[in-house]
Amino acid sequence: MSGGEFYRASSVQEALDLLAKYGAKAHVLAGGTDIMVKVNRRQLAPEVLVYIGECGLNYIKDLGDKVVIGGATPFAEILRSDVVKQKLPLLAEAVKHIGTPAIRNVGTIGGNLVTASPAADSSVPLLALGASVKLASKSGERVVPLEAFFKGPGETVRKPDELLVEVIIPVPDKDVKFAYHKIGRRKAGTLSVVAGAVIFKAEGGAPRGTAIARDQACYFEKCSQARVVLNAVAPTPLVAKKASALLEGSALDAELIAKVAKTAAEETSPIDDVRASAWYRRQASEGLVKSLLERIVA
Ligand SMILES: Cc1cc2nc3c(=O)[nH]c(=O)nc-3n(C[C@H](O)[C@H](O)[C@H](O)COP(=O)(O)OP(=O)(O)OC[C@H]3O[C@@H](n4cnc5c(N)ncnc54)[C@H](O)[C@@H]3O)c2cc1C
Structure with a gap:
C-alpha cells in the first residue's frame, strides 16, 4: 500500500469519528486477512485505513x-x-x-x-x-x-x-439439536465448497434402540424453531426457508429427512468456480443436509 493514510483508533468513538470524516474513502482494518489480500493484489488502494484492533471491540x-x-x-x-x-x-x-x-x-x-x-x-x-x-x-x-x-x-x-x-x-434452549459440517477441497485450511447447519428443537423423541427408532417410523414427534442454513451455494449465505418450513411443526421421519434435503438443494443457486461446479454444489447440498439430519437422529 502506498500513499494512503493509516489511523490506529484507540476507542470506538475515535474510529466512528474517522469513518464520519472520511466516509467511503475510509476502509476499516481488523485482522487484515481479507482486505490486505486485496491490497496486495492491487484490487484495492484505500485512501484511509482505520485499524480497529485496539479500540475495545475484542470481547x-x-x-x-x-x-x-x-x-x-x-x-x-x-x-x-x-x-x-x-x-x-x-x-x-x-x-x-x-x-x-x-x-x-x-x-x-x-x-x-x-x-x-x-x-x-x-x-x-x-x-x-x-x-x-x-x-x-x-x-x-x-x-x-x-x-x-x-x-x-x-x-x-x-x-x-x-x-x-x-x-x-x-442462546438456544438446552434441548435444541444441531449439526454442522463443512465440505472443502481439503480437510483443513480450506474455503467452503458448501458448509451447512441444521438446528431445531425436538419434542417426543423415540428412545435409541426401541422398535420405533429402529424402524425409523418417527425419530421426533415434533420439530420447532427449525433452521437449515448453507453457504457457498447462493449469492449470500442462505437460510433455506422452504426446507426449514418443512421441518417446523412436523414429525421427523426418514421420508421427511429426504424431502428436507431435496428442498434445501432446490433452494440453492450455486455457480461454477475454482472450488466446485454448480452441479456438484447442488448435489453436495442435498447430501449434506441429509447427513446432518441423520447425524442428529443417530
Ligand atoms: C489463507 C486464508 C484462509 C481463509 N480461510 C477462511 C475460511 O476457512 N473461512 C472463512 O469464512 N474465511 C476464510 N478466510 C477469509 C478471512 O480470513 C475471514 O473472512 C476473516 O474473518 C476476515 O476477518 P478480518 O478481521 O481479517 O477482516 P479484514 O480483512 O480486516 O476486513 C475485511 C472487511 O471487513 C471490513 N471490516 C472488518 N471489520 C469490520 C467491522 N468491525 N466493522 C465494519 N467493517 C469491518 C473491512 O473494511 C474489510 O472490508 C481466509 C483468508 C485467508 C487469507
Whole structure:
C-alpha cells in the first residue's frame, strides 16, 4: 500500500469519528486477512485505513439468554471461550473449521461478516442461531438481523460510516439439536465448497434402540424453531426457508429427512468456480443436509 493514510483508533468513538470524516474513502482494518489480500493484489488502494484492533471491540459477554461478541474479536478467542463452548457449541464447532490457526489468530468475526463472502463460514452457525449485528455510526446505533444484513457477494446493508460493533447471539434452549459440517477441497485450511447447519428443537423423541427408532417410523414427534442454513451455494449465505418450513411443526421421519434435503438443494443457486461446479454444489447440498439430519437422529 502506498500513499494512503493509516489511523490506529484507540476507542470506538475515535474510529466512528474517522469513518464520519472520511466516509467511503475510509476502509476499516481488523485482522487484515481479507482486505490486505486485496491490497496486495492491487484490487484495492484505500485512501484511509482505520485499524480497529485496539479500540475495545475484542470481547465475549455472557448476558444470560444471549452472548454478545465484539466485532473485532478474533476467531481464536472465540474458540478459547468457555462461554461459547458451553452456550453456543454450534458456533464453536464451525469456528474450528475457519482457515488455519494463523488466520484464526487475527481474522475477526466482524471482518468475516462485513466481507460478505457467500462462503463466509461464521455466517452458517450465526444464521442458524438467529444472530443479529449491531452497527454504530456517529449518528447512532441500529441492530440488524443477520438474515437481513447480506445483500449480495461482498455487499451488505452496512453504510460506509458504520462499524460492526457487536454480534448478538440468542442462546438456544438446552434441548435444541444441531449439526454442522463443512465440505472443502481439503480437510483443513480450506474455503467452503458448501458448509451447512441444521438446528431445531425436538419434542417426543423415540428412545435409541426401541422398535420405533429402529424402524425409523418417527425419530421426533415434533420439530420447532427449525433452521437449515448453507453457504457457498447462493449469492449470500442462505437460510433455506422452504426446507426449514418443512421441518417446523412436523414429525421427523426418514421420508421427511429426504424431502428436507431435496428442498434445501432446490433452494440453492450455486455457480461454477475454482472450488466446485454448480452441479456438484447442488448435489453436495442435498447430501449434506441429509447427513446432518441423520447425524442428529443417530
Ligand atoms: C489463507 C486464508 C484462509 C481463509 N480461510 C477462511 C475460511 O476457512 N473461512 C472463512 O469464512 N474465511 C476464510 N478466510 C477469509 C478471512 O480470513 C475471514 O473472512 C476473516 O474473518 C476476515 O476477518 P478480518 O478481521 O481479517 O477482516 P479484514 O480483512 O480486516 O476486513 C475485511 C472487511 O471487513 C471490513 N471490516 C472488518 N471489520 C469490520 C467491522 N468491525 N466493522 C465494519 N467493517 C469491518 C473491512 O473494511 C474489510 O472490508 C481466509 C483468508 C485467508 C487469507
